[in-house]
Amino acid sequence: MPRRAARHIPEAEAEMTPMIDMTFQLIAFFMILINFSEGDQNQLIRLPASELAKPPDTAPAWPITLQMTSKGTVFYGVDELTLENVQPVLEIEKELIRRRGGDFRNTTIIIRADRFAKTGRVQELIRICQSTGFEKFTLRAKQESP
Amino acid sequence: MKFRGSGKHVGGKIELMMTPMIDVVFQLLTFFIMTFKIVAPEGDFFVKMPLSAPSAGVPSDLQLPPIKVRMTAGPGGELAGLYLSERRLANFNELREQIRALVGDSGGPGSAGDAEVELDCDYDLRYEYVIRAITAVSGYVSPDGQIVRLIEKIKFAPPRSEGI
Known part of the structure; x- marks a missing residue:
């Protein structure tokens, strides 16, 4: 029986260039949008919304972010504190700023309070910061489309 | 002059090892996808809270008294009453309109730049x-x-006592 001559089958090659291009574009996209400031944005805090809340043009010099939950406790970094325990922490921060050559009077206390927190508790927190020597405060809100 | 190694691989195809690079690239991509979080933009409102209370005495003629906004709380912390200098307002839009009427949108003496608001809240x-x-x-x-x-x-305004 005569055998059919074996046909030459060309080697299949995957076109890698477009895939690599697209993958690098995706990496660039995610790298640009990655947010490293998660420590200052506790997910337990549901910020009140405001149409006038715009991100600041320049970051404050020595910011300290205090986050108040709806229960009235305060997150400083990952530590959850009662109001009574905030002052010693602020004293330590004040000393650290001084040792790093900064002026604690230029420190801005950023208050990220939950929208269901009691206003009185927020005012108490401000009063504690004032008694520690801090004078500049900003109240943070999330941006809301008008 | 003869260069060392010249003449080797002439016409030979240099093959790049693509597999490790693609592996690393996909690991990077996975990392960024897993850590990606959509965060709403946030903004700040500056609040003036000086350390010491204003000194007693005769206030300056140039110093305008603050516009007082009073907010009272109902059950569950809901807003029960909104007052602008003891005049009851229906909502925050009315407060905005009243403020616009008081200070105006344009600059100049007696404009918004000089005015100050004091919030007095329960x-x-x-x-x-x-x-x-x-x-x-x-x-x-x-x-x-x-x-x-x-x-x-x-x-x-100075904080009110708890329960008020």
Whole structure:
């Protein structure tokens, strides 16, 4: 029986260039949008919304972010504190700023309070910061489309 | 002059090892996808809270008294009453309109730049109403999308006792 001559089958090659291009574009996209400031944005805090809340043009010099939950406790970094325990922490921060050559009077206390927190508790927190020597405060809100 | 190694691999195809590079690239991509989180933009409202209480005595003629905004709390911290200098208002839009009428949108003497608002709130009032009041007195977004600033000097009255 005569055998059919074996046909030459060309080697299949995957076109890698477009895939690599697209993958690098995706990496660039995610790298640009990655947010490293998660420590200052506790997910337990549901910020009140405001149409006038715009991100600041320049970051404050020595910011300290205090986050108040709806229960009235305060997150400083990952530590959850009662109001009574905030002052010693602020004293330590004040000393650290001084040792790093900064002026604690230029420190801005950023208050990220939950929208269901009691206003009185927020005012108490401000009063504690004032008694520690801090004078500049900003109240943070999330941006809301008008 | 003869270079060492010249003549080797002439016409030979240099093959790049693509597999490790693609592996690393996909690991990077996975890392970024897993850590990606959509965060709403946030903004700040500056609050003037000087360390010491204002000194007693005769105030300067140039110093305007603060515009007082009072907010009372109902059950559960809901807003029960909104007052502008003891006049009851229906909502925050009315507060904004009243502030616009008081200070005007344009600059000049007696304009928004000189005015100051003092917020006097019940202890139990929900904090979101404070931000809404600050928004109402701070400005508004015009129909063309521009932010028109009204009063940016805001301070709190001394805190009231708990339960009030």
